[in-house]
Amino acid sequence: MADTAPLETGGIHAPRAGARAWFALVVLMLPVLLVSVDNTVLSFALPKIAIDLAPSGAEQLWIIDIYPLVLAGLLVTMGTLGDRFGRRRMLLIGSTGFAAVSVLAAFAPTAALLIAARALLGLFGAMLMPSTLSLLRSIFRNRDQRRLAIAVWASAFSAGSALGPIVGGFLLEHFAWGSVFLIAVPVLIPLLIAAPLLVPESRDPNPGKIDPISILLSMAAMIPVVYAIKSLAVDGPTFGAAAWAILGLGMGALFVRRQLRAESPMLDMALFRRGTFSGAILVNLLSVVALVGFLYFVPQHLQLVLGMSPMEAGLALVPGMLAIIVAGLTVVPISRRVPPHLVVPIALVFSFIGYLLVAFTTTGHGALPLVIAFVVLGIGIGAAETISNELILSSAPSAKAGAASAVSETAYELGAVLGTTILGGIITALYRGALVIPDGVSTEAAHTARETLAGAYTTSQTLPQPLGSVLWDAAASAFESGVMVTALIGAALVALAGVIAAVTLRTKGSR
Known part of the structure; x- marks a missing residue:
């Protein structure tokens, strides 16, 4: 049976969930x-x-960015469809498609085909994420239980991030890179078996009509804006980037206008008037930008500059991932007594310090400073993510949990895009600007070396010595100089998130 009854907003006196609900959380x-x-x-x-x-440098960014770009463009649509047709149903469809396309990605023979497979993963991933968070809203009606469930749910991101480097490092040392995509198959098979048995179906009892125009407008708003940011980061200010940004913003204005006039809007714009909702979204967004940006350039530094294997680099980041998990769970009892406008800024002070450590200890100090910096950074990110996700979900009417969850996930995925695009684009631009190509390197080899750090590494291995070593030393030095500036920008983003939390999460509804 589908759960279509209206739920309480979610207070501490709401009915408490039983053991089956916690098994459903595991699923x-x-x-x-x-x-x-x-x-x-x-x-x-x-x-x-x-x-x-x-x-190429642009293709390398697209390999990472196309997935969250497509996902971000479709999250609101899929969250709304889940509210209408069933959140568990969308979860099962998304899981099946994600597993199938992961196999295609594993055997992609070219960068273009890998980018295409990642785009399809974004399509099915958009069905997965809003469904999981919105189902928690219907399963855990008691706010204390829901806060803990969301902390555990959020910790799964960090647990996966901690597990990924270890499992991935092992696979990358023993198998081809395509093996990392095949991880999806054994993870999703238990989900497809257990979800129909343990997870109750839920949907909006009064979903209203499907609005195809709103669906198209939401995609037409998200995708051009993110593409414009990518173009700006890779190619600098261009007419094309400005045109895409204007198009996206224009479509966004039309989307908002349509939602305000619609009898049954796809996304209730009144939610954004609540300080806890809009403020938590911004905190969520900026926190993810800082985290994903860090995870973009640090693995390259560990593997290419410091010469660590994928397994060694993965293990180096595990303490930081564990710090995110522990902080996300530890903040739950604290948040019952201390309001969000104090807890979140204090937590983000740790992340600010972590980025400063990256900026001033990366060059010439080995891996240990990066390990410590990620632990400190993770403390703030873990706490901020748990509180912001809970505030977003609890601020919305229960019938619209899918749409609210989609907004939260959109902030997360947009943050992932911006983290790679802004911080990744900045460090790429700084690297290219600082790299001095030594005399004797051909024009073609110089172009490859300037594209990416990996390109410089590959090129240096093909050149005669000592010319290859000179080129690689110059590339490593250029990359390290870019890390310092990028880390300072990351620190500024974290500081901005803390200020937003202090100002916007003060309302009575944030308690």
């Missing part, structure tokens, strides 16, 4: 675990992919 963690493993593993597999498929 719902599987797709979250999968997506986070996929994102982390890909970052670690990128050097091998770059060497094997020889993508």
